[in-house]
Amino acid sequence: MGTYTRLGSYLLASELASDPLGSIHRAVVIAGNGFDRHVLVRTFSEELFQAGMNTRLAEAGRVVPLLGGARIFGLGYRIESGKTPHVAWDYVPGRSLAQLIDKARQEQIPFGVDHALTVIQGVAQGIVQMQAKGVSHGVLSPHSVWVSFEGATQLVDAPYAALTRSLLAKAPAAKHKLGTYLQGPENDVLQQDLFALGAVLYELLTFERLPVGGDLQSVLDQATLKAAQEDAPLPAEIRAFLGRLLLGRQPFATVEAFSVELERVLYDGEYSPTTFNMAFFMHTLFREENDRDATAMKVEKTDNYLAYTAAGETLRSGATRVEHIDGHDEAKVSQKNSTLLIGGGLAAVVILGLGYIFFGRPKVDPAMQKQLAELQLLKVQIEQQKSDLDAKAKAETDKTVQLQKQLTETKSVEDKARIQKQLEEAQERKLELERQQKAAEQRLAEQKQNELRLAEQKRASEAKPALPPPPAPEIPKPQPMQEAPKSSVPTPATAQAAPAAAPVNEPARVITQGPLVFPLRAVQMGKANEDRTVRLKVFVGEQGQPLKVSVVEGVAGAWGYDEAAIDAANKSTYSPATRDGKPVKGWTPEIAYKFQKRR
Structure with missing residues (x-):
């Protein structure tokens, strides 16, 4: 069972951010003795408490209706004043x-x-x-x-x-x-x-x-x-x-x-x-935090919160921190003895488990595990993107049906022209969404195939613990369009012969370029009758993963050329930059994506 701190209607589970005003926590709302939902809770610093926040926070309640429930401010705001004032709103990871x-x-x-x-x-x-x-x-x-x-x-x-x-x-x-x-x-x-x-x-x-x-x-x-x-x-x-x-x-x-x-x-x-x-x-920067939050939230959703209810007050025992409920910090001697016995048993289990981990469990290549985790995270991101696109496509279809119905019912020439224009715009958006959906489906299929290959390789390495784990397989990508030049890395003998040599630095390089899709928006808007070029650089991580794309020279106008080049760059594979032969984060040289005109 997890440990929580009661604060008004909420059980604080984890502090997510700390700032000059106080802290923001992930918290749990319970229904009976079970999980109901997660929320974010703002608690205030002692300094603001002394300045009068505890007596004036109710004033903020008059502002909430003025905000109109807009998502930009957070949804479901609830304000609790009193002894320890705090504010809560719907949870957003x-x-x-x-x-x-x-x-x-x-x-x-x-x-x-x-x-x-x-x-x-x-x-x-x-x-x-x-x-x-x-x-x-x-x-x-x-x-x-x-x-x-x-x-x-x-x-x-x-x-x-x-x-x-x-x-x-x-x-x-x-x-x-x-x-x-x-x-x-x-x-x-x-x-x-x-x-x-x-x-x-x-x-x-x-x-x-x-x-x-x-x-x-x-x-x-x-x-x-x-x-x-x-x-x-x-x-x-x-x-x-x-x-x-x-x-x-x-x-x-x-x-x-x-x-x-x-x-x-x-x-x-x-x-x-x-x-x-x-x-x-955000997923690149906070991958570990996101995974940790998701794991903790799964546990919190299945926890039993009986000890944090009024009915469970007399049933609290074991490792539950009773001081978190209504300020109590006393425990019975029998509870302490039970805790010691349970703790001793747990220690024995832990020791046996560690013995198994270090001596009996097959060893798996950490690089392979990391690559598999990254593939799984990327697959989740693509699935979320595809789900969003599906929802947008459905909404666009429903809107088109409504417009077509209005077109058949209206008699005004001006209204018909206006509705016809809206229908044309909706059709353009629908075509663009369909293109994005197909691209997302293709990426998702590739990620599932890559994940399956790595999973099979991982199982093979676990089945043969006496042998060194095989290297993680290369993820298949589109046919190479630009070969990465081979960097000259000094051998140990060379390094010893010339210890004073200057550091050998190599930039990140493209191994294979992802498919460059001509922007449909440019075709639809009549902006495809000229050759276009987008020049960009990619910031590559130590594992060769693209972390950031920076457009050096783009195509002015919202025709989709820059977005198409960025998408192709994110789908490409790279060799990382090196410093003295060791992989480091770094930029690629300038890469040019050329779009030939459509006649």
């Missing part, structure tokens, strides 16, 4: 944006402009909706943003954000930690939120926080794309956009003006912000 930035920086995994704009698009949507309702945020920061493992963003502190700002005068530690994002003009709530949004965007692009009270103009002039592991300056249109947000020059007079400019930056440039690419990045 993910981590805070602050955690994402910290881990990407530590792991040296590049976070490009596309990913930054994907996050900012979601955050800005929340700010715009709040301002439209006459509500300001006031303490926006990376701690405010929850990024799901599927790439979506939520502004999860919106209900109590304004209340938090009003308490910061009595919470100096929290105010100091959030100082970077609080530098907007005090007398303009819109500019406060837009400044904080600009500070978050700056941090996403540079992995550095804006200095407090510094010369922000010179900071912007000297900023480079360190988050993308590049020395290039910020793109001109991004720097100009940040200048309007951070410097107070040509500020956005209304939230509508800000929305128009944001849309222009997002879609008129060479960027392609998508939640799918963000989901791939």
Whole structure:
């Protein structure tokens, strides 16, 4: 049985994030003595508690209806004041944006402009909706943003954000930690939120926080794309956009003006912000955390929670932590004795089990196990993508049926023209979804075949423990289009003969290129009558897996060329970069994907 901490209506299971305001936990709601559902719970720091959060949190309840139940703010908000105030909302697997930035920086995994704009698009949507309702945020920061493992963003502190700002005068530690994002003009709530949004965007692009009270103009002039592991300056249109947000020059007079400019930056440039690419990045960055969460949640769904109910209070025994219920921390002597006996028995079992693990269990190649786990995770991602596409295709079909019905019933010429245009647009979307579905089915079939091959190889290695485990088989890929040049790695003898030789560094290389699918959208929109080229680079992990695709030179316009090249790059296989013959993370040289015109 797991161990939980009771907090009001919830049983806290695991702390997922810690920040200047407190912590975010995964928690369990029970029905009787069984599992009902998971939720996320925000608890507040002692400093905010002393500042008055315990007596004022109920004020946040008036903000929740104004948010209109929008997914961008989190769903199912519930506020519990009293002795230990806290807030709960529907569970979404993910981590805070602050955690994402910290881990990407530590792991040296590049976070490009596309990913930054994907996050900012979601955050800005929340700010715009709040301002439209006459509500300001006031303490926006990376701690405010929850990024799901599927790439979506939520502004999860919106209900109590304004209340938090009003308490910061009595919470100096929290105010100091959030100082970077609080530098907007005090007398303009819109500019406060837009400044904080600009500070978050700056941090996403540079992995550095804006200095407090510094010369922000010179900071912007000297900023480079360190988050993308590049020395290039910020793109001109991004720097100009940040200048309007951070410097107070040509500020956005209304939230509508800000929305128009944001849309222009997002879609008129060479960027392609998508939640799918963000989901791939999140699964790459938080693979272990995601697996650990999923395993723990399975256990929590099958747990018996009798000891955490009023009826089970007198039945608590054994290893259950009774101090987590209503503050009790006493245990009977008989319970302690039982615990010691049970613990001794468990220790014996553990010792025998370890003996079996180290001496009796067949050994399996760890690299093979890791590759199999990665294949299984990728298969789950593709299955989720296919499920989403199927749902979208069904919705599009239903909409088409409704439009066709309206077309037959209407008598107005103008209405018929309008409906006919909607039908044409729906047909275009349906064709695009069908193409994506076929591509997802193909990838899923490939992953299942690869997983089956590795599983068979793993069983073979387990059946022969006395022999060294065979190497993991190469995953079959499309016919090679670009051969990787053989890197020259010095032999041990050579290394000994020339110990002072300079380090031998080789970039990552393409082994086989994935299939390049001509974008259907370009054909449908009449944009396929010219040759097009997309140039990109791929950041490759030590195992040869693509971690990040950066478009160096794309095709302007939303015709699908960049997306098709990125998709082909993600389906390609690579040899990792090497340093002194050892595999390391690194970029490939520039790769060109050429689309020949369609007549």
